Amino acid sequence: MRMLGFAPIKEMLDSGICVSLGTDGAPSNNRMSIVDEMYLASLINKGREVYVKGTTDPTALPAEMVLKMVIVNGAKSVLWDNEIGSLEVGKKADMIVVNPFSWPMVPVHDWISSLVYCMRTENIVSVMCNGRWIMKNQKILNVDEEKVISMARHASNELLKRAG
Numbered sequence: 001m002r003m004l005g006f007a008p009i010k011e012m013l014d015s016g017i018c019v020s021l022g023t024d025g026a027p028s029n030n031r032m033s034i035v036d037e038m039y040l041a042s043l044i045n046k047g048r049e050v051y052v053k054g055t056t057d058p059t060a061l062p063a064e065m066v067l068k069m070v071i072v073n074g075a076k077s078v079l080w081d082n083e084i085g086s087l088e089v090g091k092k093a094d095m096i097v098v099n100p101f102s103w104p105m106v107p108v109h110d111w112i113s114s115l116v117y118c119m120r121t122e123n124i125v126s127v128m129c130n131g132r133w134i135m136k137n138q139k140i141l142n143v144d145e146e147k148v149i150s151m152a153r154h155a156s157n158e159l160l161k162r163a164g
Contacts, residue, residue: 096126124138
């Protein structure tokens with residue numbers, strides 16, 4: 001199913017496969033960022049279309065589908081679409097608040113395209129998970145960031161020492 005190391009996402013979607021995006025580790029995109037994953041998935045698959053078919057198709061993987069792959073298909077792929085993946089009564093309220101009025105996103109002509117192609121992680125202002133704010137105004141509320149970073153650096157140094 002793979003060619004040149006890139007999943008044939010368009011063909012998979014056309015075949016009815018539920019394709020979703022995620023970040024499970026640094027090998028995903030070296031940034032652990034679903035924002036970057038959206039952009040890369042779209043861009044790479046447009047380039048793949050040129051290589052495979054010899055034609056440029058800017059709609060090979062449209063922004064709407066990329067966003068659906070992250071939100072709706074993400075929930076379906078882990079069999080939680082009855083709990084997450086859309087804002088509905090009875091489902092867990094998971095959402096982000098985005099500031100579209102900063103340099104990466106200005107000017108916004110198409111909201112969905114701007115989320116996929118222009119948004120950067122710094123555009124995310126607040127995050128709600130299961131109805132609870134876990135980040136507001138770019139401040140993490142439920143984790144001591146400095147402590148976690150310190151622990152990660154220490155663990156990394158210890159691993160490097162043991163590895164020799």
